[in-house]
Every structure is written in C-alpha cells, then in structure tokens.
Amino acid sequence: MPNRKDLIVGVDLGGTSMRAMVVDTSYQILGEDKRRTQAKDRPRKLIEEIADLIEEAVDKAEVKWSAIRAVSIGAPGSVDPVQGVVRHAPNLGWHDVRLGSKLKEILGVPVLVENDVNVGVVGEHALGAAQGAHDVVGIFVGTGIGGGIMFHDELYDGTRGAAGELGHMVLQVDGPKCGCGRRGCAEALASRTAMERDVRAAIKKGRKSIVLDIMKERDQDRMTSRIIQLALRRRDPVMRQMMERAQYYLGILVANVVNLLDPECIVIGGGIADRMHEDFVKPIREVAWRHYLQQRDAQRIKILAGQLGDNAGGLGAVVLARHRLGS
Numbered sequence: 142m143p144n145r146k147d148l149i150v151g152v153d154l155g156g157t158s159m160r161a162m163v164v165d166t167s168y169q170i171l172g173e174d175k176r177r178t179q180a181k182d183r184p185r186k187l188i189e190e191i192a193d194l195i196e197e198a199v200d201k202a203e204v205k206w207s208a209i210r211a212v213s214i215g216a217p218g219s220v221d222p223v224q225g226v227v228r229h230a231p232n233l234g235w236h237d238v239r240l241g242s243k244l245k246e247i248l249g250v251p252v253l254v255e256n257d258v259n260v261g262v263v264g265e266h267a268l269g270a271a272q273g274a275h276d277v278v279g280i281f282v283g284t285g286i287g288g289g290i291m292f293h294d295e296l297y298d299g300t301r302g303a304a305g306e307l308g309h310m311v312l313q314v315d316g317p318k319c320g321c322g323r324r325g326c327a328e329a330l331a332s333r334t335a336m337e338r339d340v341r342a343a344i345k346k347g348r349k350s351i352v353l354d355i356m357k358e359r360d361q362d363r364m365t366s367r368i369i370q371l372a373l374r375r376r377d378p379v380m381r382q383m384m385e386r387a388q389y390y391l392g393i394l395v396a397n398v399v400n401l402l403d404p405e406c407i408v409i410g411g412g413i414a415d416r417m418h419e420d421f422v423k424p425i426r427e428v429a430w431r432h433y434l435q436q437r438d439a440q441r442i443k444i445l446a447g448q449l450g451d452n453a454g455g456l457g458a459v460v461l462a463r464h465r466l467g468s
C-alpha cells in the first residue's frame with residue numbers, strides 16, 4: 142500500500158455529474174467515486190459534496206489520507222488557476238467561487254483548479270491520443286463545445302486566461318442563437334444541444350424519425366450520445382442528416398484551427414467521439430482537409446478521437462498537478 146505522500150486525487154466536476162479518482166505515480170486509478178452534481182445547491186453545499194466525493198474515492202482506494210499529496214480539479218466555465226477561483230460557471234450557477242481555498246480548508250491538502258476542457262487536453266496529451274505531440278488542440282463536443290490549446294507542451298492560457306474558446310468561434314454570421322447570447326458559434330451549430338434542436342425541429346415539420354421513440358424507450362428526456370448512436374445504427378434519416386451537418390461545421394472549425402495554428406495534433410473528445418470514434422471523426426477530417434489553405438503534407442496533422450474517454454478530465458487534472466507541484 143502506498144504510504145508516501147505521492148497520490149493525487151483528480152476530480153472531474155461537470156454540470157450533470159462529478160467524479161473523483163485516486164491516482165498513483167504511474168497513473169493507475171486506485172479507487173474512484175462518481176455521483177450526480179446537484180447544481181441547484183448553493184456553492185457551499187456543493188463544495189461539501191465534492192469533499193465527500195473525494196473522501197469516498199480515497200476510502201475506495203483503501204489508502205490513508207496521509208498518502209494524498211494534493212487534489213486537482215477540472216471545473217467547468219472560466220477559471221483562475223492561480224487563485225483557485227471559478228470565475229463564471231453558468232451550468233453550476235457559480236460566480237467567483239473560491240473553490241480551491243474552501244476545499245483546502247475542509248480537506249487539509251493543496252487543491253488546484255483548472256478549466257475542465259484544459260485538463261482534458263492535458264490528459265490526452267500526456268496519456269492519450271496526442272502522446273508525443275508538442276502542439277495540440279483539443280475540441281470537446283458535448284452539450285457545448287469546449288476547446289483547449291497546448292503550445293510547446295504547455296497549456297496556452299492567453300493574456301486574460303480566456304484562450305481556447307473554440308466553441309464560440311463564429312462559423313455562420315447571423316446563424317442560430319448560441320448559449321453565450323451571440324449567433325452562429327460552433328456550439329450553436331455542432332454541439333449535441335444543437336443537433337437535438339435540429340432533430341426536434343425536423344420532426345415538428347413532419348419528418349419521420351425514431352429518435353423520440355428511442356428516447357422514450359430509454360427513459361431519456363435529452364438526446365444523449367447513446368441515443369444518437371442508437372438512432373444512427375438504426376439508420377434514422379433525420380439523425381443522419383443532423384449528424385452530417387454537425388460534422389461539416391466541426392470540419393470547418395478544425396480547418397480554421399489548422400489555418401491559424403498548424404498544430405501537430407487535434408484531438409476530438411467528448412461523449413459522441415468516445416462512443417463513435419472514427420465514425421465521428423473521419424467525416425470531420427475530410428471536410429477539414431478540403432479547407433486547409435496549405436494543402437502540402439495535410440496528413441501530417443493528426444486529427445484523432447480522444448482515447449481516455451471519461452477519464453480524460455480526472456487523469457489530466459492529476460498530470461497537471463504533478464507538473465505544477467513538481468515531481
């Protein structure tokens with residue numbers, strides 16, 4: 142049993158669920174716990190719940206608290222990693238929440254906080270699809286679209302810590318309304334939320350589709366990645382059309398990124414990519430290639446599905462903590 146102070150707890154804090162994993166120096170997960178995020182709770186209550194989640198994961202790992210060196214959290218929204226503050230997280234209803242210092246008070250170990258997509262990219266760079274590449278861009282497609290940039294093996298934060306918001310690159314001026322209040326962002330065209338909006342609109346107009354039946358069968362009120370996958374397997378024409386449209390816009394997004402940064406690797410992560418892998422990524426890649434300004438050696442830029450799935454955030458948070466605390 143590890144008793145030196147060399148374990149780190151990685152936490153993936155999402156708007157719907159949260160997960161903590163105890164990870165050793167060779168990135169083995171010794172124990173983990175997962176539960177729903179009660180986003181309606183006040184920040185103080187949710188922070189206590191996160192502390193409880195972490196303690197449960199440590200229990201399950203059957204290690205002593207004294208072996209825990211730090212806790213590292215990937216949190217949604219805009220984050221100030223230096224202060225450990227979540228500036229603005231709409232899906233938690235948080236504004237300027239001192240997550241790092243509050244958790245540290247409860248747990249008595251150092252707590253690091255970083256944006257959830259950034260830690261996902263760090264995870265894929267160190268342990269997943271982008272291993273060996275130095276310049277990496279991650280695009281995570283889920284209810285929204287998040288992005289993260291690694292430049293020369295380091296996270297690129299930007300002047301105000303606001304870099305990498307690829308989901309809000311405008312791909313269609315005056316296009317559909319985005320969650321951010323503007324129009325035509327990638328997120329408003331190609332996220333799962335956008336696909337669901339378009340599927341429902343098509344059905345309302347009288348198009349035949351089994352998507353709503355599958356949702357009913359599965360007792361889901363949202364079009365999850367699982368529902369998307371099932372509808373595509375059953376060759377639902379509406380689902381196929383909306384998926385192709387989303388992949389087209391993601392291809393344009395990838396090409397814009399390539400024309401700007403010419404990175405070595407672009408990792409497409411998130412629930413749909415985790416389930417569909419190459420079926421999701423291949424059409425994106427093909428659209429992207431057509432829109433590269435520099436066509437020479439186009440295939441040198443790897444466009445790959447993420448490999449770590451659900452673990453990308455938690456493991457990435459641990460990698461980042463080791464890096465920032467020094468190993």
Ligand SMILES: [Zn+2]
Binds near residue numbers: 308323328
């Ligand atoms: Zn937007």
